[in-house]
Amino acid sequence: MRVDTxxxxxxxxxxxxxxxxxxxxxxxxxxxxxxxTDHPTAEEVYQTLHAQGHPISLATVYRTLRALADEGLVxxxxxxxxxxxDPNPKPHYHFLCTRCHLLLxxxxxxxxxxxHLLHHDQGFRIQGHxxxxxxxxxxxxxxxx
Amino acid sequence: MRVDTxxxxxxxxxxxxxxxxxxxxxxxxxxxxxxxTDHPTAEEVYQTLHAQGHPISLATVYRTLRALADEGLVxxxxxxxxxxxDPNPKPHYHFLCTRCHLLLxxxxxxxxxxxHLLHHDQGFRIQGHxxxxxxxxxxxxxxxx
DNA sequence: CTTAGTGCAAAGAATTTGCATCGCC
DNA sequence: GGCGATGCAAATTCTTTGCACTAAG
Numbered sequence: 658m659r660v661d662t663x664x665x666x667x668x669x670x671x672x673x674x675x676x677x678x679x680x681x682x683x684x685x686x687x688x689x690x691x692x693x694t695d696h697p698t699a700e701e702v703y704q705t706l707h708a709q710g711h712p713i714s715l716a717t718v719y720r721t722l723r724a725l726a727d728e729g730l731v732x733x734x735x736x737x738x739x740x741x742x743d744p745n746p747k748p749h750y751h752f753l754c755t756r757c758h759l760l761l762x763x764x765x766x767x768x769x770x771x772x773h774l775l776h777h778d779q780g781f782r783i784q785g786h787x788x789x790x791x792x793x794x795x796x797x798x799x800x801x802x
Numbered sequence: 803m804r805v806d807t808x809x810x811x812x813x814x815x816x817x818x819x820x821x822x823x824x825x826x827x828x829x830x831x832x833x834x835x836x837x838x839t840d841h842p843t844a845e846e847v848y849q850t851l852h853a854q855g856h857p858i859s860l861a862t863v864y865r866t867l868r869a870l871a872d873e874g875l876v877x878x879x880x881x882x883x884x885x886x887x888d889p890n891p892k893p894h895y896h897f898l899c900t901r902c903h904l905l906l907x908x909x910x911x912x913x914x915x916x917x918h919l920l921h922h923d924q925g926f927r928i929q930g931h932x933x934x935x936x937x938x939x940x941x942x943x944x945x946x947x
Numbered sequence: 948c949t950t951a952g953t954g955c956a957a958a959g960a961a962t963t964t965g966c967a968t969c970g971c972c
Numbered sequence: 973g974g975c976g977a978t979g980c981a982a983a984t985t986c987t988t989t990g991c992a993c994t995a996a997g
Contacts, residue, residue, distance in 0.1 A: 821972095823972090825971075843961090860962090861964085864962060864963075865963090883961090884960085884961060884962090
């Protein structure tokens with residue numbers, strides 16, 4: 658598994674600060690979503706691992722993905738239907754096709770200024786924002802034409 | 803029920819263009835979410851209507867909310883847990899408390915320029931964007947202190 | 948050895964669907 | 973009368989949980 662600095666720091670923190678165990682199954686689940694931009698569901702991660710000859714229980718996939726999300730190593734996305742998981746915990750944006758529900762990363766810089774958009778924030782502490790563009794993917798545009 | 807021009811136009815379009823029926827139940831469901839800023843779930847709409855002496859089946863609430871969303875009269879929000887429904891179909895933004903999952907409207911102008919952020923859009927047609935700020939609501943800040 | 952992780956099956960929550968009946972034009 | 977809407981219960985889908993067992997430090 659190849660990881661970046663932020664991930665290494667995350668792992669170090671986990672190792673030092675808690676009794677979190679970085680087991681073989683957790684490595685396998687992490688490896689199964691690393692580098693993917695298709696934001697797989699728990700079920701899809703399960704299928705991937707079985708196809709690679711790494712049997713795992715679906716319950717463990719759910720528990721592991723949730724645990725990784727709790728540790729900030731992956732991100733949970735709610736977009737209708739099953740929850741999806743993003744291997745990239747750093748802030749970035751998505752595109753959602755409202756016809757086929759394709760969900761993918763977009764290449765756009767994080768708009769820091771948006772977090773200061775709310776002047777009358779009534780005591781709410783803003784930690785960040787999620788931005789998702791929606792529309793039609795090329796395939797669905799063709800099908801509609 | 804009080805409605806604005808956009809809603810009236812929506813109703814006119816439905817009436818003219820399809821065999822969509824604007825029945826008593828559909829009025830009741832619409833009335834049950836109109837003017838609310840708490841984005842109720844289907845279950846909550848069901849509870850509201852029963853409390854008002856308007857018995858309805860939960861399946862009908864689901865079907866009606868989905869139908870209203872299909873017609874563009876309400877918006878479906880996916881935020882983890884049960885789907886929520888927003889009586890305001892016009893573009894606007896939300897705040898989500900990541901501790902208690904409170905979800906409410908925020909008063910910030912629509913950032914039209916964001917829809918032109920993607921220069922290399924590879925044939926994707928952008929129709930709009932969803933922006934949700936997340937953080938801690940005042941109540942949860944207190945509980946954490 | 949002690950505590951966390953895993954598998955399995957069952958439970959649970961959220962949502963949809965089949966079908967008989969009802970209501971609107 | 974005919975088609976869409978509704979209620980009810982069953983089915984489906986997605987996710988969590990209880991418990992016995994395994995594995996990591």
